[in-house]
Amino acid sequence: MYEFDFSFLNDYMPDLIHGIWLTIGMTVASILPGFVLGTAVAVARLRGRPWVKRIATVYVEAIRNTPLIIQVFWLFFGLAALQVHIGPFAAAVIALVINVGAYTAEIMRAGFQSIPRGQLEAADCLALSPFQSLIQIEVPQAVERVYPALVSQFVLMMLATSIMSQISAEELTGVAYMIQSFTFRGFEVYLVIAVFYLGLASALRFVLMGLAEVSFPRRRRLRTPL
């Protein structure tokens, strides 16, 4: 009969905490740039000149139809071949931003398309420039409408950081692999790691949903759920 042994938890706690911080760091560093990139691409697909639209579409389709790992390998080993040396953490964040940008672009596109025409006409009547109208009227409303989808996408992105150990970024899964190779307790180690990820996913969801409470005062006043 197999006997479970979780004693590695004591011995390797500092490593595990370090891994958790790296996972959180990667996620936090990627969310805002990924959102900005995605929003810009969504605007490009909706308003851009034909060639801009085409480039944006190619980017979105290329990213959405290939696996993240291949993108990461392409970037990390490709940069190394060009003699550009950036660390695994930086490579991981760049890859995540490019990846999540494509998904965010699709979500934000839906958000922009759901804004009633009257809002755009009203912005026009108030003599807002197209850029002002975009930043002050359209982006806030689009974000408010698609916020739950954005949150899910960023949670998925956090979970996807678990492959970054493939390019030697020592995040949580990488630490788990290290521990399992010392202790030969692979099953227990990954069970514990799974629970950590569950906690991280709920925490991220909680924080992002809390952010919505603060950022959308109109919703709070009207008590409309997201």
Next chain:
Amino acid sequence: MLGLTIQQIAYIFQGAGWTIILSLLGFVGGTVLGLPIALARSSNSKALRVASSLLVQFIQGVPLPVIMFVVYFGISIGGFEVPALVAAGLAMTLYSGAYLGEIWKGCIQAVPKTQWEAAECLALTPAQRFVYVVLPQALRIAIPPTVGFMVQIVKNTSYAVVINFFDLTYSAKVINNSTFMPFTVFTLAAAIYFAICFPMSVLAQRYERKLHRS
């Protein structure tokens, strides 16, 4: 060709073959697991609903590579020596079962309640109601998101590389290690993934537009 030998390219395509096999395993297994999950998620019994929802939330809150490791090491503690394909196939089954179950639950619930009521008025048994009235309508709604999710399955089989399953990602990695031509090798691998996934993405979009029109 492309600076790679014929053997190296053949090796990458061999990996692509295993990617397709694992994707099919994941889809078939996911269907077998996803159907009962969808039924349990939309059933009348509270216990079934809570249990299935917990299972789904657990699997959706854990990264797929970690699920792969748990299954891989979980099988080996029983003293079984199984090929990576079995572990990867089981992990893909759990993963796609949870997501497909969630998708199909939504499709079942999207069938208007009046359809259930009308079926009840016609004195159909609960099973008949489901099979003859609700299921055909839910199936129609389910096609676009299911095809869309198949793209996710194909892409996510690449995570099996963490347990050294020989698939397209693994073979590309091996060839890159020996030739060190990352742009060529990974662009080729990406192109193969794209060639598998893109037609399905287009198909999913087309089905969705068709559904919205009708």
